[in-house]
Amino acid sequence: MSQPSQAEIRNRLLRVLPKCDFALLAPHLQAMPTELRQVLITPQEPVRYLYFPESGFASITTQGSSGRVEIGLVGREGLVGASPLLLGADRTPFAHFIQGAGEVLCIDRAAFCAAVDESASLRRLLLRYVQIQLIQTAQTAFVNATYSLEVRLARWLLMCQDRTDGDELAITHEFLSLMLGAQRSSTTLAVQALEGYRLIRARRGRITVLDREALEAAADDGYGVPEAEYARLIEGA
Known part of the structure; x- marks a missing residue:
């Protein structure tokens, strides 16, 4: 090979x-x-x-x-x-x-x-x-200790999108709640909230990011620190 x-x-x-x-x-x-x-x-x-x-x-x-x-x-x-x-x-x-x-x-x-x-x-x-x-x-x-589930979800979706091509993520609410360490019902409400803000669109087994910039704003200070350090320590080395 x-x-x-x-x-x-x-x-x-x-x-x-x-x-x-x-x-x-x-x-x-x-x-x-x-x-x-x-x-x-x-x-x-x-x-x-x-x-x-x-x-x-x-x-x-x-x-x-x-x-x-x-x-x-x-x-x-x-x-x-x-x-x-x-x-x-x-x-x-x-x-x-x-x-x-x-x-x-x-x-x-x-x-x-x-x-x-x-x-x-x-x-x-x-x-x-x-x-x-x-x-x-x-x-x-x-x-996880500081922010609401909506903020945690926004951060997690951004991190997943960083590692994929395009705006669509294959993910179920059940698996999402497992990864976030939250009840499925609470996770569903958080997904619905971000969808109501028109940041994402959720369909069975799929979540599509509609507004990346607004999703970053929703993630507040939860997103960006490791990403900035990667740019500094790896790509800026």
């Missing part, structure tokens, strides 16, 4: 790598289609593969006796599975699964770790990405 060309890759993290660092990873990258709800990383099991999303996106979730809650999103801006390995661990307590089907470039753990050990610049950039993931998780905790 031919190696992927850096110019043709859609993953933003791979695209900004210096050519010498990309060359360390490229021979080991394998394209793989993904399916909705497909598990990429199982909690408390050693990470065997890492995934650079090319399209679609993955959720990072934690689960307890009261249910499952999303604590992070990873799309073509990032890498699934990097945090534990870069921080000296071999596994994570969090589940990583596909929420938007698409395609990833996967790399096995040994090849990834060998490339990181060989290049200080590659390790530095990837650790910056881990920093952004930590900021995203902290921002999620802040928003």
Whole structure:
């Protein structure tokens, strides 16, 4: 199988790598289609593969006796599975699964770790990405503790749209309530509120963003901090 060309890759993290660092990873990258709800990383099991999303996106979730809650999103801006390995661990307590089907470039753990050990610049950039993931998780905790469900929903829809092509998102109210950690009835009311403001249009299994600018205003300060840090630390590096 031919190696992927850096110019043709859609993953933003791979695209900004210096050519010498990309060359360390490229021979080991394998394209793989993904399916909705497909598990990429199982909690408390050693990470065997890492995934650079090319399209679609993955959720990072934690689960307890009261249910499952999303604590992070990873799309073509990032890498699934990097945090534990870069921080000296071999596994994570969090589940990583596909929420938007698409395609990833996967790399096995040994090849990834060998490339990181060989290049200080590659390790530095990837650790910056881990920093952004930590900021995203902290921002999620802040928003969930501070803002109404409508604001949380607006932020989440913006984050999903950032990781997709176009304005339409395939999502059910049931799954949406799971990701937001809210009752389904409350989530339905929040969707109806944003729809009433003409920010979105909801149909069975689909939500379409109608007014991106107004949706950002509805998300208030909940949206934008991790995104700004990504622009500064990754694309501005």
